[in-house]
Amino acid sequence: MTETVTADPSSADDAxxxxxxxxxxxxxxxxxxxxxxxxxxxxxxxYGRHLDRDGDGVGCD
Incomplete structure (x- = not known):
């Protein structure tokens, strides 16, 4: 697993x-x-769109 760190997590949620x-x-x-x-x-x-092939909001289902 790769973990990313953002400088400002509160703005990352909005973006x-x-x-x-x-x-x-x-x-x-x-x-x-x-x-x-x-x-x-x-x-x-x-969650990421790259995990959700059919776009139903559930990745890897």
Missing amino acids: DSDTGGGSTYYDNCADARAHGAAPVRRGQPG
């Missing part, structure tokens, strides 16, 4: 409304599953 915000990031669904995070839902840490 990235399609992500869960915070510092959790999964490269792909195998990575999310390996960390026990799948499925990951919009608004949860680690």
Whole structure:
């Protein structure tokens, strides 16, 4: 798992409304599953559009 850190987490949530915000990031669904995070839902840490193929708000389902 790769973790990113932002200088101002409060502004990151506003700028990235399609992500869960915070510092959790999964490269792909195998990575999310390996960390026990799948499925990951919009608004949860680690969610990203690249994990949500059908755009229903649930990644790695």
